[in-house]
Amino acid sequence: MEFVPETVLKRDIFSETIVGHLAEDPACKVVLRKLDGVPWYARPIAWFLARKEVRGLRAVAGIEGVPELLRVDRVGLLRSWSEGTPLQLAKPDSAAWYHDAKRLLREMRARGVAHNDIAKPQNWLMTPEGRAAVIDFQLASVHPRKGRWFRLLAREDLRHLLKQKRAFAPGLLVPSERRVLAKKSLPSRIWMATGKRAYNFVTRRLMNWSDGEGxxxxxxxxxxxxxxxxxxxxxxxxxxxxxxxxxxxxxxxxxxxxxxxxxxxxxxxxxxxxxxxxxxxxxxxxxxxxxxxxxxxxxxxxxxxxxxxxxxxxxxxxxxxxxxxxxxxxxxxxxxx
Structure with missing residues (x-):
């Protein structure tokens, strides 16, 4: 399964994301998260994130709207290409897209998977058929027992989807969704008050890197x-x-x-x-x-x-x-x- 690179989509200190195709099938578009060029000081974190992505993608295999993991080796992670337009560009305003996005979260939740990074609109896609897709499982977590911590994380995934709905289609929000938006979970409030400040200082000040793709x-x-x-x-x-x-x-x-x-x-x-x-x-x-x-x-x-x-x-x-x-x-x- 030889990868032929075409275009660099993104570079940061933890990886390089390249779209290309398979040598044996030029019509098969794929994406490589390339890790072998990561600086030595960022390599432990880069591979920690890569292992989380591998575990998450394996857990959600077969769900419509998520990438398929094709290969993992010392070079990086090879996955299928997800066709679609990022949410900040697509700006979906139809109820059908948000209904399908909820379906995707339900199926992930049934597998015990929390994405943990869908506050970013660029991690949501609108496919050419108007369906929902999600990418970038670097921060995903898998919870076979589906305990209380997982339920909190899954609720945060839903709340972050509703934040996208509030941004792009506020007229579609129903009262129950507004109540979810109004109430952050306790872990989220603690993270915003403590951990996120330290995270931003280390990544943006010390490492000159932004999790908003720059x-x-x-x-x-x-x-x-x-x-x-x-x-x-x-x-x-x-x-x-x-x-x-x-x-x-x-x-x-x-x-x-x-x-x-x-x-x-x-x-x-x-x-x-x-x-x-x-x-x-x-x-x-x-x-x-x-x-x-x-x-x-x-x-x-x-x-x-x-x-x-x-x-x-x-x-x-x-x-x-x-x-x-x-x-x-x-x-x-x-x-x-």
């Missing part, structure tokens, strides 16, 4: 100055995205809606703030709303997924084609050997 730190730090540039009269708007850097971590990709030349724009935007910038004559829009999901896929150079998305929006294809032709990120396909 988005929270880079956009929060550099975003205000980049948005201020868009207030110039020759500009209409700006969209900020992140993408995997060839070495490690994430870069900021800034799309500016402007008729300025690309060279003029690059001279205007500090490289310390935005690694890549692109002058775009017209953003793709649904009415007045910018299709940021499209721009995020272009920034990450995930053109195969973009093609699937654009099949449902033929009226936007000419606008998107011009943006793709001028895209600046080709480096995410540079793989570390």
């Amino acid at each position: 988005t929270e730190d880079r956009i929060a730090r550099d975003g205000p100055e980049l948005r201020k540039i868009a207030e110039r009269p020759e500009m209409s708007d700006v969209v900020l995205c992140t993408y995997a850097l060839p070495a490690r971590g994430v870069g900021v990709y800034a799309f500016y809606e402007t008729y300025m030349a690309q060279s003029e724009l690059r001279a205007l935007v500090p490289e310390a703030r935005a690694d890549l910038v692109q002058a775009v004559a017209e953003f793709p829009r649904d009415g007045v709303e910018i299709r940021e999901d499209i721009l995020h896929l272009i920034a990450a150079n995930r053109l195969d997924e973009l093609a699937v998305l654009m099949a449902g929006a033929p009226d936007l294809q000419p606008v998107v084609a011009r943006i793709v032709a001028g895209r600046q990120n080709l480096t995410d396909r540079v793989l570390r050997r």
Whole structure:
């Protein structure tokens, strides 16, 4: 089962996530969580997280909407590709998606598995069929006895799903769900008051790493100055995205809606703030709303997924084609050997 790498999706201090295919079956898309390049000081934690992911994926095998573990070796973990759009881009507003997401959590709970990391919208997907899927089982825990601690964790998984519902479809919340949202479990309150502060200090200050895939730190730090540039009269708007850097971590990709030349724009935007910038004559829009999901896929150079998305929006294809032709990120396909 030989893995052929194609595109780096994410890099952090604990792993490198690469999408590719099997050599014997180019149509079979798979994902490798690569661990053999992890720095020595992060290796114990990286493999601790990897073992949790292996155990979690084995426990949920066969459930629709979760990845299938294919191989584990010294290089890392190979799993099936989960087709879908991350929640922060898909922004599901139909009751059907949330109903299916609850189904997924029920089936995981029946296997004694708590995901423990679905507060992140990027770990939820909306499939092309409108179904729910979940990825990234690094923090998952398996509880064969399904005791009180597991029930608390499973409730937190549900509460975090309802937080996504509150963010993207608040009108669909029912009174019982609002009550669940209003009451954090005791372990959650203790973690927020104590453990999370220490965790954030170690990962973000000492290790310069963010569990939000870099988005929270880079956009929060550099975003205000980049948005201020868009207030110039020759500009209409700006969209900020992140993408995997060839070495490690994430870069900021800034799309500016402007008729300025690309060279003029690059001279205007500090490289310390935005690694890549692109002058775009017209953003793709649904009415007045910018299709940021499209721009995020272009920034990450995930053109195969973009093609699937654009099949449902033929009226936007000419606008998107011009943006793709001028895209600046080709480096995410540079793989570390």
